Amino acid sequence: MMLRIIVIATTLVLVSPMAQAAVYIVSVGNNLGDREDAPLRYAERDALAFSTLMRNLGGASPEHAILVQGSSANDLRRTLLETNRRIRQAQSRGKHHNTLVVFYSGHADNKGLHMNRSKLPYDELRALVESSPAAARVLILDSC
16 A cells, blocks of 8 residues: 555656656654554654655755654644745745645554554645645545
8 A cells, every 4th residue: 555655656756757856755654543542653754764865866955855654733833834935935936836745654543643642634634735835735544
């Protein structure tokens, strides 16, 4: 499953007509979810692998690739808001047609992400991604 996600995301970024623009990556991995969730073994490793792949093949520069591991929902909120601010700054300098790719590996349920004993509802996550000024926005959830 992880390989399929990586291939799809990389293809989306590489074949995009905006491939010459900046690619911003927020790659999130959480081995710990809610108190009831069994700890995962590979979610944080998968987030690192995705971030590395997107830097090596997907056109993301290291300064635009953010890795979030073992963090809370509040940490992810702040990271997405800061990333959106950075994209707005790039646009103010004439760098348009940016791409935002958000990848999450960890626990979730039908209401939202479970992140280190905190929750991020899907509606809020969607609003944070949709409010990005990036011309293209991709959200990938690899959760159980």
